[in-house]
Amino acid sequence: MKSIQGNIMSMEFSLKPFDPGQTFCCGQCFRWERLPDGSWEGVALGRVVSLEFSRGEITLSGVPAEEEQRWSQYFDAGTDYEKIREELSEKDSVIKAALETGSGIRILRQELWETIISFIISQNNNIPRIRGCIERLSEGFGEPCGEDHSGRIRCSLPAPEVLAALEPEDLAGVRLGYRAGYLIRCAREVTERGLPRSRDELLALTGVGPKVADCIALFGLHDRSRFPVDVWVKRVMNRLYGLPEDDVSGIRSFAEERFGDLGGYAQQYLFYYVRETAAK
Protein backbone atom coordinates (compact mmCIF):
# COMPACT_ATOMS: atom_id res chain seq x y z
CA MET A 1 0.00 0.00 0.00
CA LYS A 2 1.46 3.27 -1.09
CA SER A 3 1.43 6.08 1.40
CA ILE A 4 0.01 9.40 0.38
CA GLN A 5 0.30 10.78 3.88
CA GLY A 6 1.26 14.45 3.98
CA ASN A 7 0.97 14.61 0.23
CA ILE A 8 -2.03 16.83 -0.15
CA MET A 9 -1.09 18.39 -3.42
CA SER A 10 -2.94 20.05 -6.22
CA MET A 11 -2.32 21.03 -9.78
CA GLU A 12 -3.91 23.26 -12.34
CA PHE A 13 -4.24 23.02 -16.07
CA SER A 14 -6.51 24.52 -18.67
CA LEU A 15 -9.07 22.66 -20.70
CA LYS A 16 -11.35 24.03 -23.35
CA PRO A 17 -14.07 23.11 -23.90
CA PHE A 18 -14.88 21.27 -20.67
CA ASP A 19 -17.88 20.75 -18.45
CA PRO A 20 -17.37 18.24 -15.63
CA GLY A 21 -21.08 17.46 -15.28
CA GLN A 22 -21.43 16.67 -18.96
CA THR A 23 -18.17 14.76 -19.14
CA PHE A 24 -18.84 12.61 -16.08
CA CYS A 25 -22.51 12.01 -16.89
CA CYS A 26 -22.38 11.09 -20.56
CA GLY A 27 -22.09 7.39 -19.84
CA GLN A 28 -18.38 6.79 -20.03
CA CYS A 29 -17.38 6.51 -16.37
CA PHE A 30 -18.86 5.40 -13.07
CA ARG A 31 -16.57 6.65 -10.34
CA TRP A 32 -17.06 10.42 -10.39
CA GLU A 33 -19.67 12.17 -8.30
CA ARG A 34 -20.81 15.69 -7.62
CA LEU A 35 -20.45 16.85 -4.04
CA PRO A 36 -22.94 19.18 -2.34
CA ASP A 37 -20.55 22.13 -2.69
CA GLY A 38 -20.53 21.73 -6.47
CA SER A 39 -17.07 20.26 -6.73
CA TRP A 40 -16.40 16.77 -8.08
CA GLU A 41 -14.72 13.75 -6.55
CA GLY A 42 -13.50 10.71 -8.37
CA VAL A 43 -11.43 7.57 -8.09
CA ALA A 44 -9.16 7.20 -11.10
CA LEU A 45 -5.57 6.31 -12.02
CA GLY A 46 -5.09 4.86 -8.55
CA ARG A 47 -6.02 8.01 -6.66
CA VAL A 48 -8.91 9.73 -4.96
CA VAL A 49 -9.05 13.21 -6.40
CA SER A 50 -11.26 16.23 -6.12
CA LEU A 51 -11.85 18.54 -9.03
CA GLU A 52 -12.94 22.12 -9.33
CA PHE A 53 -13.46 23.94 -12.57
CA SER A 54 -13.85 27.60 -13.36
CA ARG A 55 -12.96 29.88 -16.25
CA GLY A 56 -11.37 27.12 -18.27
CA GLU A 57 -9.06 26.05 -15.46
CA ILE A 58 -9.14 22.65 -13.79
CA THR A 59 -7.85 22.38 -10.26
CA LEU A 60 -7.12 18.84 -9.20
CA SER A 61 -6.45 18.09 -5.55
CA GLY A 62 -4.95 14.94 -4.12
CA VAL A 63 -2.44 14.48 -6.92
CA PRO A 64 1.31 15.08 -6.78
CA ALA A 65 2.65 17.62 -9.25
CA GLU A 66 4.78 15.11 -11.11
CA GLU A 67 1.60 13.42 -12.32
CA GLU A 68 0.41 16.44 -14.27
CA GLN A 69 1.18 14.85 -17.60
CA ARG A 70 -0.75 11.73 -16.68
CA TRP A 71 -3.81 13.65 -15.58
CA SER A 72 -3.98 16.09 -18.45
CA GLN A 73 -3.82 13.04 -20.69
CA TYR A 74 -6.65 11.44 -18.69
CA PHE A 75 -8.78 14.46 -19.55
CA ASP A 76 -7.80 14.13 -23.21
CA ALA A 77 -5.99 17.46 -23.21
CA GLY A 78 -4.14 16.63 -26.42
CA THR A 79 -7.30 16.44 -28.52
CA ASP A 80 -8.64 19.43 -30.43
CA TYR A 81 -12.33 19.41 -29.55
CA GLU A 82 -13.05 22.67 -31.35
CA LYS A 83 -11.96 21.07 -34.56
CA ILE A 84 -13.92 17.86 -33.94
CA ARG A 85 -17.04 19.82 -33.04
CA GLU A 86 -16.71 21.97 -36.11
CA GLU A 87 -16.36 18.94 -38.32
CA LEU A 88 -19.31 17.14 -36.73
CA SER A 89 -21.57 20.19 -36.83
CA GLU A 90 -21.40 20.14 -40.61
CA LYS A 91 -22.89 16.64 -40.79
CA ASP A 92 -26.53 17.41 -40.00
CA SER A 93 -28.84 19.44 -37.79
CA VAL A 94 -29.44 16.62 -35.31
CA ILE A 95 -25.82 16.26 -34.30
CA LYS A 96 -25.55 20.03 -34.36
CA ALA A 97 -28.22 20.31 -31.67
CA ALA A 98 -26.52 17.57 -29.66
CA LEU A 99 -23.23 19.47 -29.88
CA GLU A 100 -24.92 22.52 -28.38
CA THR A 101 -26.38 20.59 -25.46
CA GLY A 102 -23.18 18.74 -24.65
CA SER A 103 -20.77 21.53 -25.48
CA GLY A 104 -18.42 20.61 -22.62
CA ILE A 105 -18.16 16.86 -23.14
CA ARG A 106 -14.73 15.25 -23.35
CA ILE A 107 -13.92 11.57 -23.75
CA LEU A 108 -11.71 10.51 -20.87
CA ARG A 109 -8.67 8.33 -21.47
CA GLN A 110 -9.42 5.69 -18.90
CA GLU A 111 -7.41 2.66 -17.88
CA LEU A 112 -8.12 -0.39 -19.99
CA TRP A 113 -8.70 -2.97 -17.27
CA GLU A 114 -11.03 -0.64 -15.40
CA THR A 115 -13.17 -0.14 -18.50
CA ILE A 116 -13.26 -3.89 -19.10
CA ILE A 117 -14.59 -4.56 -15.60
CA SER A 118 -16.94 -1.59 -15.65
CA PHE A 119 -18.63 -2.40 -18.92
CA ILE A 120 -18.96 -6.12 -18.26
CA ILE A 121 -20.81 -5.09 -15.12
CA SER A 122 -22.87 -2.57 -17.08
CA GLN A 123 -24.66 -5.13 -19.24
CA ASN A 124 -28.38 -5.50 -18.66
CA ASN A 125 -27.98 -3.27 -15.63
CA ASN A 126 -28.73 0.27 -14.50
CA ILE A 127 -26.34 3.05 -13.58
CA PRO A 128 -26.91 3.33 -9.81
CA ARG A 129 -26.46 -0.42 -9.45
CA ILE A 130 -23.40 -0.46 -11.70
CA ARG A 131 -21.81 2.18 -9.48
CA GLY A 132 -22.66 0.18 -6.36
CA CYS A 133 -21.18 -3.00 -7.81
CA ILE A 134 -17.95 -1.20 -8.75
CA GLU A 135 -17.63 0.30 -5.27
CA ARG A 136 -18.21 -3.01 -3.49
CA LEU A 137 -15.84 -4.83 -5.81
CA SER A 138 -13.14 -2.22 -5.21
CA GLU A 139 -13.65 -2.09 -1.48
CA GLY A 140 -13.57 -5.85 -1.12
CA PHE A 141 -10.77 -6.79 -3.48
CA GLY A 142 -8.88 -3.69 -4.67
CA GLU A 143 -6.00 -1.65 -3.27
CA PRO A 144 -6.54 1.46 -1.12
CA CYS A 145 -6.14 4.72 -3.09
CA GLY A 146 -6.88 7.26 -0.39
CA GLU A 147 -9.60 8.91 1.64
CA ASP A 148 -12.59 10.59 0.12
CA HIS A 149 -14.39 13.72 1.40
CA SER A 150 -16.28 11.73 4.00
CA GLY A 151 -13.14 10.06 5.34
CA ARG A 152 -13.88 6.73 3.73
CA ILE A 153 -10.99 4.76 2.24
CA ARG A 154 -11.59 4.25 -1.46
CA CYS A 155 -9.90 1.55 -3.50
CA SER A 156 -8.88 0.70 -7.04
CA LEU A 157 -10.56 -2.11 -8.95
CA PRO A 158 -8.86 -5.48 -8.35
CA ALA A 159 -6.09 -6.46 -10.78
CA PRO A 160 -6.73 -9.33 -13.24
CA GLU A 161 -4.64 -11.80 -11.19
CA VAL A 162 -6.62 -11.01 -8.05
CA LEU A 163 -9.96 -11.64 -9.72
CA ALA A 164 -8.61 -14.68 -11.55
CA ALA A 165 -7.88 -16.38 -8.25
CA LEU A 166 -11.45 -16.01 -6.99
CA GLU A 167 -14.58 -18.12 -7.36
CA PRO A 168 -18.03 -16.66 -8.01
CA GLU A 169 -19.05 -17.43 -4.41
CA ASP A 170 -16.28 -15.14 -3.19
CA LEU A 171 -18.00 -12.28 -4.99
CA ALA A 172 -21.47 -12.95 -3.55
CA GLY A 173 -21.34 -9.83 -1.40
CA VAL A 174 -20.69 -7.66 -4.43
CA ARG A 175 -24.10 -8.65 -5.82
CA LEU A 176 -22.95 -8.85 -9.41
CA GLY A 177 -25.42 -11.58 -10.19
CA TYR A 178 -24.47 -13.76 -13.14
CA ARG A 179 -21.83 -11.20 -14.12
CA ALA A 180 -19.56 -12.49 -11.34
CA GLY A 181 -18.85 -15.59 -13.41
CA TYR A 182 -18.19 -13.51 -16.51
CA LEU A 183 -15.77 -11.28 -14.62
CA ILE A 184 -13.75 -14.15 -13.18
CA ARG A 185 -13.54 -16.01 -16.48
CA CYS A 186 -12.56 -12.78 -18.22
CA ALA A 187 -9.87 -12.10 -15.61
CA ARG A 188 -8.45 -15.61 -16.16
CA GLU A 189 -8.42 -15.08 -19.90
CA VAL A 190 -6.60 -11.77 -19.50
CA THR A 191 -4.11 -13.32 -17.08
CA GLU A 192 -3.33 -16.03 -19.63
CA ARG A 193 -3.41 -14.05 -22.87
CA GLY A 194 -2.53 -10.54 -21.72
CA LEU A 195 -4.71 -7.47 -22.14
CA PRO A 196 -6.71 -7.16 -25.38
CA ARG A 197 -5.44 -4.69 -27.96
CA SER A 198 -8.24 -4.63 -30.50
CA ARG A 199 -11.99 -4.99 -30.76
CA ASP A 200 -11.58 -8.56 -32.00
CA GLU A 201 -9.49 -9.48 -28.97
CA LEU A 202 -12.11 -7.84 -26.79
CA LEU A 203 -14.88 -9.92 -28.36
CA ALA A 204 -12.94 -13.07 -27.51
CA LEU A 205 -13.33 -12.30 -23.79
CA THR A 206 -16.14 -13.79 -21.74
CA GLY A 207 -18.89 -11.29 -21.01
CA VAL A 208 -17.85 -9.02 -23.85
CA GLY A 209 -20.29 -8.81 -26.75
CA PRO A 210 -20.56 -6.21 -29.52
CA LYS A 211 -21.91 -3.38 -27.38
CA VAL A 212 -19.52 -3.82 -24.46
CA ALA A 213 -16.59 -4.30 -26.87
CA ASP A 214 -17.38 -0.97 -28.50
CA CYS A 215 -17.51 0.79 -25.13
CA ILE A 216 -14.19 -0.69 -24.04
CA ALA A 217 -12.58 0.03 -27.41
CA LEU A 218 -13.78 3.63 -27.22
CA PHE A 219 -13.05 4.41 -23.57
CA GLY A 220 -10.19 2.02 -22.78
CA LEU A 221 -8.39 1.52 -26.09
CA HIS A 222 -9.16 5.07 -27.20
CA ASP A 223 -10.44 4.00 -30.57
CA ARG A 224 -12.50 7.12 -31.30
CA SER A 225 -14.24 5.62 -34.32
CA ARG A 226 -16.30 3.14 -32.26
CA PHE A 227 -20.01 3.95 -31.95
CA PRO A 228 -21.49 1.85 -29.12
CA VAL A 229 -25.18 1.13 -29.68
CA ASP A 230 -27.05 0.76 -26.39
CA VAL A 231 -30.74 1.24 -25.65
CA TRP A 232 -30.35 5.02 -25.36
CA VAL A 233 -28.54 5.29 -28.65
CA LYS A 234 -31.19 3.10 -30.28
CA ARG A 235 -33.76 5.47 -28.86
CA VAL A 236 -32.08 8.64 -30.11
CA MET A 237 -31.31 7.18 -33.55
CA ASN A 238 -34.94 6.22 -33.87
CA ARG A 239 -36.39 9.43 -32.56
CA LEU A 240 -34.10 11.83 -34.41
CA TYR A 241 -32.97 9.93 -37.48
CA GLY A 242 -36.00 7.69 -37.95
CA LEU A 243 -34.03 4.44 -37.89
CA PRO A 244 -35.75 1.28 -36.59
CA GLU A 245 -34.71 0.56 -32.99
CA ASP A 246 -34.38 -3.18 -33.46
CA ASP A 247 -31.90 -2.93 -36.34
CA VAL A 248 -28.58 -2.50 -34.56
CA SER A 249 -26.46 -3.25 -37.61
CA GLY A 250 -28.43 -0.67 -39.56
CA ILE A 251 -27.72 1.92 -36.87
CA ARG A 252 -24.04 0.97 -36.87
CA SER A 253 -23.59 1.32 -40.58
CA PHE A 254 -25.53 4.59 -40.62
CA ALA A 255 -23.22 5.97 -37.93
CA GLU A 256 -20.12 4.82 -39.73
CA GLU A 257 -21.33 6.37 -42.95
CA ARG A 258 -22.37 9.61 -41.29
CA PHE A 259 -19.70 10.18 -38.66
CA GLY A 260 -16.77 8.06 -39.84
CA ASP A 261 -13.72 8.29 -37.59
CA LEU A 262 -15.57 10.62 -35.24
CA GLY A 263 -18.23 8.04 -34.37
CA GLY A 264 -17.18 7.83 -30.74
CA TYR A 265 -17.49 11.56 -30.19
CA ALA A 266 -20.82 11.65 -32.02
CA GLN A 267 -22.11 8.82 -29.84
CA GLN A 268 -21.23 10.68 -26.66
CA TYR A 269 -22.93 13.88 -27.79
CA LEU A 270 -26.04 11.96 -28.90
CA PHE A 271 -26.15 9.86 -25.73
CA TYR A 272 -25.93 12.92 -23.53
CA TYR A 273 -28.48 14.74 -25.69
CA VAL A 274 -31.13 12.04 -25.45
CA ARG A 275 -30.56 11.57 -21.71
CA GLU A 276 -30.90 15.31 -21.14
CA THR A 277 -34.04 15.64 -23.21
CA ALA A 278 -35.56 12.35 -22.05
CA ALA A 279 -39.26 12.90 -21.50
CA LYS A 280 -39.65 10.74 -18.44
Place this chain on the structure above:
DNA sequence: TCGCAGGTGGTCG
Protein backbone atom coordinates in the same frame (compact mmCIF):
# COMPACT_ATOMS: atom_id res chain seq x y z
C1' DT B 1 -46.50 -8.84 -9.30
C1' DC B 2 -43.84 -7.91 -13.08
C1' DG B 3 -41.18 -5.44 -16.45
C1' DC B 4 -37.12 -3.21 -17.11
C1' DA B 5 -32.24 -1.51 -16.80
C1' DG B 6 -26.29 1.21 -20.89
C1' DG B 7 -26.41 -7.36 -23.28
C1' DT B 8 -24.36 -11.79 -23.54
C1' DG B 9 -23.89 -16.82 -23.86
C1' DG B 10 -26.02 -20.90 -25.16
C1' DT B 11 -29.10 -23.39 -27.95
C1' DC B 12 -31.93 -24.16 -32.01
C1' DG B 13 -33.62 -24.15 -36.75
Place this chain on the structure above:
DNA sequence: CGACCACCTGCG
Protein backbone atom coordinates in the same frame (compact mmCIF):
# COMPACT_ATOMS: atom_id res chain seq x y z
C1' DC C 1 -25.83 -17.31 -39.12
C1' DG C 2 -30.17 -15.12 -37.07
C1' DA C 3 -33.78 -15.57 -33.74
C1' DC C 4 -34.90 -16.70 -29.13
C1' DC C 5 -34.46 -16.75 -24.11
C1' DA C 6 -32.65 -17.30 -19.39
C1' DC C 7 -30.16 -14.59 -16.38
C1' DC C 8 -28.72 -11.77 -10.84
C1' DT C 9 -30.44 -7.74 -8.74
C1' DG C 10 -33.19 -3.83 -7.30
C1' DC C 11 -36.56 -0.41 -8.16
C1' DG C 12 -41.09 1.63 -9.54
